[in-house]
Amino acid sequence: MGNGNRKSFILYLDNAIIFDQLNDEESGKLIKAIFKYQSSGVTPDFSKNPALAMGFSVFKMSLDRDSEKYQERCERNRANGKKGGIANAAKRYQTGANASKRVANQADNENETDNENETDNENETDNENETDRINYKEVAETFNTICVSYPKVKSLSEARKKAIRARLRTYSMDDLKKAFETMEQSEFLRGNNNSDWSANFDWVMKDRNLAKVLDGNYKNREEKGYATTDTENRRPASDYYKQFLRDGTGN
Known part of the structure; x- marks a missing residue:
């Protein structure tokens, strides 16, 4: 599977036992194969070396599982971001609508001419x-x-x-x-x-x-x-x- 979009991946300490069973040359080939697979998705041909083939298959399962989790997490984040954008847009629209309503109500209040305190509109600006x-x-x-x-x-x-x-x-x-x-x-x-x-x-x-x-x-x-x-x-x-x-x- 691999994932060229990811900038990193995880190697678990539990799998260190695999390197313990290999010599340095084989360990070098295995680690290079892991990096190449993770970056480009290319599976190495270890058919002539059963130990490397088995060791790579173990790492491949872990890498594939982590890549799937990463993709799922990315999809959730995109979906949540889209929902958040819609919610924020709705909130901004509602805020704008409320502000317009307040301005309208304020204008209505300012245009009232009846005064119940016996001022009888004497304080209004005269035309x-x-x-x-x-x-x-x-x-x-x-x-x-x-x-x-x-x-x-x-x-x-x-x-x-x-x-x-x-x-x-x-x-x-x-x-x-x-x-x-x-x-x-x-x-x-x-x-x-x-x-x-x-x-x-x-x-x-x-x-x-x-x-x-x-x-x-x-x-x-x-x-x-x-x-x-x-x-x-x-x-x-x-x-x-x-x-x-x-x-x-x-x-």
Whole structure:
């Protein structure tokens, strides 16, 4: 068999007894024959010397057995290497996919516009074109004209402009007028409550508060369809105020 690809081979001490039975010349021929067979696979012709023929056959069996084990080990290593390459490629692909997903999720999070902490998008970067086409003065004057029971808007600070911009991204000018009209009609928002609290422009321009006004949460009981003569079923104003505070509608 032999194996020219191998750089080494093993001679076992157990076989040293064979050399002990040969003279130096025969031992030299045998060792040369072993190296030649292992490197090129050529089997020597020892037909005229039975002792060398027998000795070589013993070494040949050991060399062939070791060569077979070596070939099997090489095949296993190649197979394992191929599996490892596929596994590593799959791992790299999955890592890349996970990284892309994280970037996508991060982008989604960064593009969210709803803020549950009453910041109402006032901290978002404003588009210059959007800023130019918004008539802040019209919003303030509309509030002052309709909501005569509330403190008038006398100045338009940057914070108020940001609130107006944020609301007009979701609501129309007609929605704001409707909300202002509901405020003016609402006894509760005008201060008819146990705490003597009343709403104002800054309060209604917060997203959560504007939504509740438009939903009719602050309409008078008569407007909601309650019978005004049925005093037994009426809840005290303090109950409505407690609910009002629980909804997070502070001044």
